[in-house]
Amino acid sequence: MSSKKTIKSVEPNIADLANGWLKKYKLDYKLEQESLNSEIDKALNDYHSKSGGNGGNIPDVKLLLQDKYLNYYPILIEYKGYKDKLVKLDSNGQVDNKTTKNQPNYKNIKSYAVNGAVHYANAILHHTSYTDIIAIGMTGFKNESCKIEHQIGVYYVSKNNFGIGQKIGEYSDFSFLSKENFDNFIEKVKSIHLSQEEIEKLKEQREREIDASLVQLNNDIYQNEKGLGENDRVYLVAASIIATLGIPGEVAPLEKSELKSSAEKGNKDGDIILRKIQAFLDKKDLPEDKKQLIVRTLQNTLTTENINKVENGESQLKRVFTKIVDDLGIYYKIGLTTDFTGKLFNEMYGWLGFSQDKLNDVVLTPSYVAKLLVKLARVDQNSYVWDFATGSAGLLVAAMNEMLIDAKNNSTSPEQLAIKSAKIKSEQLLGLELLPSVYMLAILNMILMGDGSSNILNKDSLKDFEGNYGFGKTENKFPANAFVLNPPYSAKGNGMNFVEKALAMMDKGYAAIIIQNSAGSGKAVEYNKKILKRNTLLASIKMPIDLFIGKSSVQTNIYVFRINESHKKDDIVKFIDFSNDGYTRTNRKKASSNLKDTDHAKERYQEIVDLVRFGKSKLNILTEKEYYEGTIDPENGADWNQTAPVDTRPTLIDFKKTVSDYLAWEVSNLLKNQNNEDDRLGK
Template identity: 50%
Template sequence: MIIAGLGVVEDDKTIVAPLEIDDLKSKQDKRNHDGVQIMNTISAYLDSKDIPQEKVELIKTNFEQVFIQTDLYKEYQPGESRLKKVYITVKKDIVPFFTKQKYHLDFTGKLFNVLNDWVKVPDGDQNDVVLTPRYVCDLMVRLCQVNKNSYVWDYAAGSGGFLVASMKAMIKEANQIKDKEERDRTINSIKMKQLLGVELRPDMYSLAVLNMFLMGDGSTHILCDDSLKNYSGKYEQGDDKDDDFPADVFLLNPPYSADGKGFNFVKLALSRMKGGYAAVLIQENAGSGAGGSYSRDILDKNTLIASIKMGDIFCGRSSVQTAIYVFEVGHTHPEKKKVKFIDFTNDGYTRQSRRRSSQEVNLRDTDNAIARYSEIVDIVLDCEPDTSYYTIDNGLLITDTITTRNALKEPQKKLEKVHERIDPLRIKKTNLDSELRDKTKLLKNAKEVSEKNLLEDEITSLNKTIVELTKKINKIEPELAEAQKNYDDIFNKIGADWTYAQHKQIDTIPNKEAFESTIADYLSWKISQAIKEGVL
């Protein structure tokens, strides 16, 4: 409806006339009712955009399910359909926000969340769609240092929140260019070439495209596809079609039900990048083992910069503990690299999930949230923060190394040395066991006494040798088991020690205050017991 109300105006020329309230006659004719009028205007809007026809048809199909295939065109009250009733509100109260100024926000994502609160979205509990809050998108954009020259992609785009936040930051910087031609050229490049999102679900894809329409049309490279199975990492339309998309920023909030909790998306996308940064909002335990081989493989060509333990940012929409993992792309993680581990569970916001309440009610800045978010960015980017909420002294910031494949060098050498001793013995024993079986078969079939005596002597000798070999092998096997265990323990830590809690040191030495508190509690308990027993 917003699209219908906006129309298309280019260079002060009306390409598609906005749908006016009076254009909706609330007719009951199925070929000419209000839903048809709205769809006609939407279709004209979409056809005016430079996007492939198959994408236009996909979006139209999704909209037709609402405007054509329902009975919303029927009269809500005499002379007015339900659609017209809603459109009056949209036209008067919402469309002016988009005609007077450009609002850079994930509008359709916010709408999706509002609808999820008010009505039952199909498969809402099973669809694995949890959209990233706007302020978290903005944080991740800043952590990746997105600028006017960045090329940003998202392999699970949802409603396009990360692309909206990126586009906002990129255009903000581009607007600082003084030369108008250069400024316009840069902004056009941002919208037409520098943003790419892939989304599997057609409904979410439609939201992402509409989001970018409302942002001033950065929808060119929003793709409805399977980023893991089908998408090639290339532009799929325009002058750059079939060229590699030169991504240098990757932003992602993956479906947590995916392999490696979603790290499969990360491994694939980062493998296609030559450099840059990535920020991934993901289930925290993906970095403590649940990421499986994906997290290990990611470290082979990328550097983990920071691990940020998040608070309840989804406020009831998802019960999982999340973290943001920040990577520098294209550089193997150095063995001695210090990673920043931050406990950001207190981010300054107070949240509640009251249904049908505004964001101002459900999300309130009660403890300097804006400054706290800026401090996180400064810490990760090695800048001097203006505040000190998260410091090494208060334990909310930890710098520590993580386990890499380099840590396997010594355990692997020890394991190989043990194998050098035991493997030849095992091979020799296997061969002797085979020879013993063959001799035993021959003995059973032997007819001559002399032949039997010879075979029995050979079997006795073989058994003696096998017993001696077995003793030697049994003596080495505990060493092998220990060496293998040491190797496996370190191997299993690679990509599995990325969380804040794993690096937090627990102080077991009691201080004076703890001692005094314990004594006071004990004396209080003794006195209360004495009173109960009548001693006092």
Template identity: 75%
Template sequence: MAVKTQSVEPNVADLGNGWLKAHKLDYKLEQESLNTAIDKALDDYYSKNGGVGGNRPDAKLLLQDDRNAFFPIIIEYKGYKDKLVALDTNGVVDNRKSKNEPNFKNINAYAVNGAVHYANALLHHTSYTDVIAIGMTGHKDESGHLQYEIGVYYVSKSNLGAGQRVGDYTDFSFLAKPHFSAFIDKVRSLQLSPEEMERLKNQREQEIEAHLVRLNNHIYQNEKGLGENDRVYLVAASIIATLGVPGKVDPLEKSDLKSSNERGNRDGDIMVRKIRAFLNEKNIPQEKNDLILRTLENTLTAENINKVAHGETQLKRIFSNIVDDLGIYYKIGLTTDFTGKLFNEMYGWLGFSQDKLNDVVLTPSYIAVLLARLARVNMNSYVWDFATGSAGLLVAAMNEMLIDAKQKITSPEELAHKEARIKAEQLLGLELLPSVYMLAILNMILMGDGSANILNKDSLTDFDGKYGYKKDDHQPGRFPADAFILNPPYSAAGNGMNFVKKAMNMMNKGYAAIIIQGSAGSGKATTINRSILQRHTLLASIKMPIDLFIGKSSVQTYIYVFKVNEPHQRDEMVKFIDFSHDGYTRTNRKKASNNLKDTDNAKARYDELVALVRFGCSKLYLFSETSYFENTIDPHNGADWNQTIPSDPRPTLMDLQKTVGDYLAWEVSCLLQQRIEVPPGK
């Protein structure tokens, strides 16, 4: 019978804590309090076994560098050989299973994995955005001497909570006051490659979807008396209330909701006050401020949701679930269409007819990025969307603009000014439906507060082309749009081409990229299309995969790309591209960890598509020649926008050779058959 190896964790802890003591560091052991925010975060976060609370790191500190920034330090000890860290195949701390569920086995067994788990509790439930997670383990060799190893990881908003290894260390002296600032300088210099960041972002997005499904399931099944709009407003209100404004508005905590019956101090009243304080600090126009508050207040102050039962209101219960399930995802600053995912999940529960459903399905984030690139968005663009939904297209455009700015501007101060200008002045969206409008506002607030010019207006009848709000203008002027992106409601005139006509006719220059039901280009919008071509040029027509909106809609979509304010000439060559095979495989399995998989070089195919639209056939590489051709359209037709490559009826030499070969094979077969049928000797 094998003898079980004895853990030497007490020895490891004694050594590590001895170093902390020697450097006169004010550390706290697992049962001791560090500060209220950190203690509460560890109690509120799910434990290493999957329950609630009970997160007790072996040691913890709060250190300050020479810039007066605070860094929580979390230390976890283990006492076995090879139990320092478990990494996945990409070299990332392996705290998630393939279906994006917590990997409690690794979190429990490995020192670094446990420390990173605790660090994520702080990202989720506190205002700290940068945490140092340290794991240390050891064993005794044949001579009885303690052998140990240390893992030091940086867990932050910037790496989406996944953690980055900082370097090799043989003791904890890097935490000592003389060395800590130099250590933090090294931490700040860490960079994830674009590929690593994209992989982590995709993983986090899959986690978001799983959490949104779980949250919506819970609210739908357990919280009665709430309409679909109420659910949307509750999520929006809860997230806004917990964002806070550093140094000015504290984030709303679960403990702030007292479930009191006192008028003016009910849970809903408290949330309304917190949201009002947040919006006031954002300096958005009073009219818009009032609209947001009025919309949310109707749900937050309703009698039933504030009724105390068993010591708790329904509002507090829902707020707690939202914060616990989603908190980390909007606090770590994901550059993704967060509320777009939320919107699609919540509206998936509604009993829309198929036609109505088509009008509320939002654009997948990778298609939103494609539209922004096809519209040639850069850091100096002015981008608008006339049916903005949850603002997913504007989020994608904003991210493209910010990326371009970071690549071109080397002065940190100039870059900060440019980023603020992009968010405040270079984006404009219009959305008519109040519940969807609230999601658009929330999305742009989460993405850095580009919400100023999201307008609750009918873009066809109630929009004059002016800014909703511009800080340096008392009377805001016209929005100088030069990039237009759109996924219109297909039930509108011409499948939504009326939005395209209105927007482009208000632009002086630039490009437009729209995704729309294919019938808009083959007969459903003939009159509108002819009118569009009188003023604008169709550059490209792209046939998209039929399953692009799988599970939401099954319509065939096309992307049309235009050059604005340049009439379409009869001899203008239009690029017709069949993008039915885009490299992605899509499924619609509710329990699947990922319903979108890159199975055939999808990223490179999307890059090539953008290059083809801009530069033509010289960029053909992955695409087959049958997927791309150029031809003219009749500007007076309006129904010839979905052309396919024509087949040549003339026979080729190969055709002739095949025909002759087939004929000869047939003749030989007939001769052999006759020989078999003639009896021997006849």
């Protein structure tokens, strides 16, 4: 009886066969220890190895090929020598390189040819300027006639597919790499696209990985890097990310090796990072005062003496910078359309000793709720969206994402789409945030998203904002037609003061806000009455009590408005009890995911959007007990949280059941008494 241990690997034969092809095509390939170029060599060395250690990734073969447009493509090849060791896929048909806890699955990476090659490709995606990589796995075995049979897997790993790896096609040799065939091969590679559904799935997967990485990073810094306050940690992450973003052809990303941990004045690690940030911001089309504010804010942390002090040849700053780049670099390099810094913010602030009341004011909106608000506010590519308490800009990120998707779906010209996308980012989003540390995160978030940071303003939206653009068209009013908000609940009227001001400055459109539900039942009566004088309340949605589990246990509602149309007493309001949104939440620090879709959550969220837009005909998963159409008194201001009335009148069926139950009880009693009587008489 044979086993894998007794079957001899034919890897040398496979390598000989494949390298023979490369030689035949006259390709300049490099074997294991040979250098391809310093950037790729360094990336492979810096990335965690196949076995889970630090560095030392050594593909069997490396190439760097150029297409007709002079674009370079790193090619990484990994050989194995056993049957069934080509590729290991997960249940979704993706290269299975992650465990259920979102950690690298080193067993698969080490054992399967394609998995290993995709792992190497991610090293290059993570640590170099290359965004399109070809990962090739090849394995084989001796058949019954002692002839070598081989299998080849060719996968595309790129920024566009979040580094996950997509199969390109079926190949029996490496002739697709030859000079004559390479351009056609790249055309095929470029034609591979993910569907919107696949993109959403991959984004969710990557977001779970981000959560795990942020927890790990914060734990590490919290436990091992003494003397860093919570703001220091946030600013260090922001500074490290900005310094390593780079601008192609203009500003090179800061490399870890450039931090020399020198004690020389003006050349300490903090000075080097600060100069790189300055160079990056100088190339960004931002107002001078905004640039200076960012530099000043980060400078306070980066230039402190303790963090730059050299011990054992390394400063604390370099150590922290290295951890940040190694743990998070891949996620902002692949350009996720997610509230990256919102996740960062929530994780960093999760360690703070805030009182519960104060916590309520810094809790940020979960991304799936942000998306719901954006859809309820009917955001599309032509919307002008603003947020008067923007936090880390998570709601604006969600809005921008929705706008870009709509623009992409309605465009037939790549050139026009590029122009429209730039306009969305620079002109169609505006956010205000008063707290400097949170404002910094909002700026960083929008820079990471491709730069919608132009009109993120460090202002008091209630006192210092008159409705104008903050940058560019500063003399013009921002033509807002969509308002989204998760206000600080300690503000007047639980935050309805923000709603009143924003809606009063709008001429048309829709608004969706998530707020403590006492705002609709008595805490904000005067604000609510003023709001209804020129706006219509369309819906009141009761959200799950554990929506912000671990951060706050406040009961929230979403209120949806139509702008500039006064509310009449006969206007129908849709009251929806969304206490069961389909998600199960936990608050376990070590859990790989504290949010699980256990009952059609995505479908439920879409149903809410449809119900608010189209009414009762869209009831499907939700029941009539959870959906109720009623009216409010515009002069009341405290009747916004209604539930479907419970009919207490008995029906004929109820009556029949009651009579039936009573008769059954009577008969039972009679029989029981009869039996007792018989027993007594000795029958």
